[in-house]
Amino acid sequence: MNSTPTDAPRAWAAAGLVAALAGLAVGHLIAAFALPRAAPLSALSDAVIAVVPLSVSHWFIELVGTADKPLLITGIALGVAAAGAGVGALWRTRPRLARSLIAGFGLLGAAAAVTRPGLGAGAVVPSLVAAVVALASLTWWDRRERTRAEAGRRAFFGVLAGVAAAAVGASWWASRVGPAAIEADREAVRLPEPDLPATEPGPVADFKVEGLTPYRVPNGEFYRIDTAITVPRVDVDTWSLRVHGMVDRELTFSFDDLLGRELIERDITLACVSNPVGGDLVGNARWLGVRLADLLAEAGPSAEADQLVSRSSDGWTAGSPTELVFDGRDAMIALGMNGEPLPVDHGWPARLVIPGLYGYVSATKWLTELELTTFDAYDAYWITRGWSTPRPIKTQSRIDTPRTRAGSGEVVVAGVAWAQHRGISAVDLRVDDGEWHSCELSDAATGDTWRQWRYAWDATEGEHRLTVRATDGDGVEQTEVSQGVLPDGATGLHSVTVKVG
Structure with a gap:
């Protein structure tokens, strides 16, 4: 049965829903080829994490554990879909207001993306493109409805469903390939043999009991805890590590610079501060990297610099006591994990590993900066969210x-x-x-x-x-x-x- 622009609210709501999903899919496709973290859902999720009250954040993490990020993204996606349906229903009677809302949603996503650390002005593009797609889709629907074209509905839903499916498929492919073929670059790296190999633990380091966690946890099974909604994909050819702050001289190192230094190999267990009693947010691995104390010493750190702030490519920060870097422990900038280059999920191309400290104050992944400063001058990411300054790992x-x-x-x-x-x-x-x-x-x-x-x-x-x-x-x-x-x-x-x- 044909309809007029005002007598089919369900159809208009469905059109708005499909238009919103198509816009999201295209926006994520654009982001996948350039700035994955600028994808609309990723940027909005990051923004929500940044502004949500600490009490709510702590309650949610305690309630759902490591499912917090997937549930957040799913919730925002459902919210966007519901908003799309609402805008579609509104369009049938107040098209100008509906257009303004679509533009507003696009600007909101763009603002969320451009304000994320490490993303430039280009981060606005995916959300703005998503809004343009949604706006154009509903404009097309409006013209079809006003000409009472029943076949036009089928064409609209068919075309947009195809666009969304194609965009999602292409986004998935792009996420696998990665900008600048990140995974291929990683796999092409051949790590040198360590100058100072790890001391073997002995003949019975692993009891090999069924159900018992192995002494060294395989990379694919090693726990992952971080704030990254979208895992940063860093191009090793342009990556660099900057050492600055309260130092005599600033230094910058490329990946090849680090590979060319003396490399140490050590077995070190990492643990997350949010690991409950009996939990599995802990794991042991064999790490290959550069001794952190040696590298920092070349910069000439000030004796007053009691905090080493490490920064990730996505802007995350951790603050470690400087004295623990220089007390003889095997703190390192890790480049390898269990005999292979760091996996992308675990910090490729470089991460920080400091034995004896929980990860939230020491284990920065996708490392880009080391700043010597003081605890009085700066509070790192989790410290501003109610967690304590560095404490030793508990038995x-x-x-x-x-x-x-x-x-x-x-x-x-x-x-x-x-x-x-x-x-x-x-x-x-x-x-x-x-x-x-x-x-x-x-x-x-x-x-x-x-x-x-x-x-x-x-x-x-x-x-x-x-x-x-x-x-x-x-x-x-x-x-x-x-x-x-x-x-x-x-x-x-x-x-x-x-x-x-």
Whole structure:
């Protein structure tokens, strides 16, 4: 049945919805080939993170954990779709206001993009193009409706659906290829052999128990926590690292400059401050890189500079105590991870690794700047959001296996424990409310890595509660006092309830 411009509100709402989605798809396609972080949904999500109250941010992260970013993007996408439907319905009676709203949404996305750190004026283009596509689409729909062309509806929906699908497909392809073939450039790099190889931990660093996390976590399974809605894709040929601030001389290094320096190789465990007791936001890897203290020394840092601020290509910052860089620990600018160039998701082409500190104050990925300053002069990203200034990593232990069920008889209980830069000297296991039993520890070369532990448990039928406790290299037992992750890391003992039988 034909319709007039005023008697088919559902059709107009559907037209607005499809126009908005087509605009988004084209905007993301434009961004994928030039500035992925300027894509409308990515830019809007970044802007929301920047302005949302801290209490809301903390509540949301505690509620959904690592699903926070996908859920945020999904929510904004649904909001844009709903807004598109609303604008489409409005167009049928107040087209001028509808056009103004589309323009306003385009300007909002452009403003969100251009104000993101590390993005220039060109970041406005994807959102403005998205608005133009949506506006042109609804203008076309309007003309079809006013000529009472039923076939025009089918053409409209068919064409825009095709445009959106093609744009989404092309965006996916572009994200795989990456601007300047980022992944291909990474894979083409051949890392030199380390000048100072890692000390091997010993013959029994990995117990190889089924269900137990391996001593070195493969790159594809290593935890990833950062604020990047869209992972930065950095062109290694134009990348540079700038050292500045309270120094005698500013220095700039290219990727080849770093590869040409003395390279150290070390096994180091990284941990996220938001890792709950028993959580998996921790992992051990073998890193290859440049000793940070040597590089900073060439710049001549001021004795008053007590904070090293590291900046990512997307503007994220972390503040590390300068004294911990120069106290002899193996702080480094890492270029390799587990025998290959850093994966894009883990900071390609360079990231910071400082043993003994949580990642939010030390493990900057996609590193571009190192600034010597003071804690009084500058608060880094997470410090402004309610987290504490740098504190040592807290002693933690985790039961990996079994987690829920086990057969009766001898059962191997196993897991990992960590207290980076202090090391682990003992791990004990308790069954129900019984006494603590000493566990067997795997070999370790340094205190900067976690250690595996295991215990042969004579399991009897029924439900049992297993609890693990670690002691660090200084002889201090892990505390039983439970504390959430805010403001400086969780504490408490990890327990699991296992049904035997």
